[in-house]
Amino acid sequence: MPEPAALLDTAMQLHQRAIVVDAHHDIAIDVLHRRRLGERGSLSGVWGPQLRAGGVKVQILPTFVESIYLPERGLRCILTQIDAVGSDLEEDDRLVQLAATAAEIDSVIANGKIAAVLAVEGCDGLGGDPALLRILYRLGVRMVSLTWNRRNEFADGLGEGEAANGLSQAGRIAVREMGEWGVLCDVSHLAEAGFWDVAKFCRGPFVASHSNARAVCDHPRNLSDDQLRAIAESGGVIGLNFYGAFIDPHSPTLARLADHAAHIADTVGVAHVGVGTDFLEDWLLEAAKASVTEALVDPAMFDLWMPDCCRSEHLPRFSAALLARGFTEDDVEKVLGGNFMRTLRLPARAS
Template sequence: MPHELHCRSVVADTHNDLLCSVVARPPDVWSHYFRDNWLPQLKAGGVNLQVLPAFIEDPYRPEGALRRTLRMIEAGHRIAEGNPNDVSICLTGTEVDSAVDAGKIALILALESAPGVGEDVELLETLHRLGIRVASLAHFGRTALADGSGEDATGSRLTRAGVRAVAEMERMGMMFDVSHLGASGVEHVLELATRPIIATHSSARALRDHHRNLTDQQLRGIAATGGVVCVNFLGSFLHPEEYTLEKLLDHIEHIAAVVGVEHVGLGPDFMEEVIADTTPPCCEGIIVEGMPWRSYIPGLEGPAGLPLVTEGLLGRGWSNHEVTSVLGESVLRLFRNELGRPASAGG
């Protein structure tokens, strides 16, 4: 029963940094590497829609950030061009539906933190032309647009350039992502937003008091825009010590209880393989923001484990409709209505 439901459900993953792994290799193998290494995992997990963020590592910031961003966007396009029967980069909700209906994985290109933009907000339109359809303005630290959640003590709202960025994104139909944004920045965006927003990989602060998680008030604010909160699977964001499926399910259930299943999705943030590909062996015990990054839920280290979520929710008495909403229907509906739709098209 769980396997059957998972196989016939739309499964959407709104945050996988696999592009970091892809660009760690020579460009002439990008599409092959994806096909041989990541595509089988995505298919095993039943993934139908995959958001691919361009995350720019510290050594490339700030001088090399834009070049690195463009390289990752190029990698995304080469992946699609080299695997046309399996994946398709989608610019609109209509294209997402068409890809899923054709049995392909719909790929959505995104920006995580957008360090390559700086104060030059007009570059968001350039990146939109290249296929970017989701973007956030900060990571853990400070950017020219906003402060990340690691800087919550500053109490900072968006900068003037950040306010312009929100307006530009809404105009173009580029979805605003509040994951990683500082608490005051989230509140500022909720004041400014006239279109639905998304949290691509955030969990519940009521269950785990970590700055990367969202308060119940913030959850309600996102839902009030018509947006979706996609739950992060990284163990350290779920519990200080217990990295288990049960703790993940607790966060999914809590957020669903606060805002309803129609506003809940999955943003796993699978990091094990990405870190193995991009972190030197000397740094295997890496600690960031006081927490270990290698805090993975057994069985959910990668996309192939996603059926465990379906099994777990059904085991807790969830209905088929509730499960399919969280697996992907909520995100699919949001993207169908908003992705790539310019403000002049209505709303």
């Protein structure tokens, strides 16, 4: 086995040549927050250098609606985050550029920039109306999670516990239509009954953008082996989540995250393993600083991710952990982005 330094050097080289796709990083809400404070161009000016340092070539940007804005302002929150991202890149697209198709992603990468793809995490505020989802699709959204952990008119999130139901009629229509448009259905926060409805009604691949293996860490946000198989059978991908509690409740480490990757690969094949970091730490800390006296903010409050891998620039350390776990360089390239790019290249399907 090569020394750790040699593995990290190899990982750095992999990240330079691979198309690294992060399927879930909560940057959009941070961009909106910064713009409200008068800061402009943060996607290329603040986030772009971090993404580039980690070799990220495609960043999926989910919108997220905080509970305090529900129900009346849910749609407004989604739209203002989409607008913030678009406005930010209109003002400064030196490093990051929006993309809504595989051809656009390829073009952005060929021009040496990072492709940003819009997504929606939780359809709260849409009132169960698939027509509003069609509008979001026309605005460039290419991945949709019907729920966060809450209940809405489309489906129940896993936070509803044993009371959770499956998809509503509106949810079933939405899942079918997303398949027709070529929008990826994301099941990471969906209650289990809803998950199996998606497996039944989705036309084409569906994904879990940021979830781990329940067999390795028994957490409700992680997926059972049967769920892993259902995603794989659809042609979809499971994006590994870097949030500590979903890796190991006692000792979340890169080696343990590599255990999740190995379990998923052993269960359904490496072709269905990806990355969805779920990074949010920067926004949590900056928002807290803006809300209270900075001296009162304890950074330990936000120690929710692995300290050695909590930002995009740290991602080569994860790849080094995969190499140490026995993954080949070709397999690591698939995990880093090749597998998610396969799903992003799928065309809209005929109804």
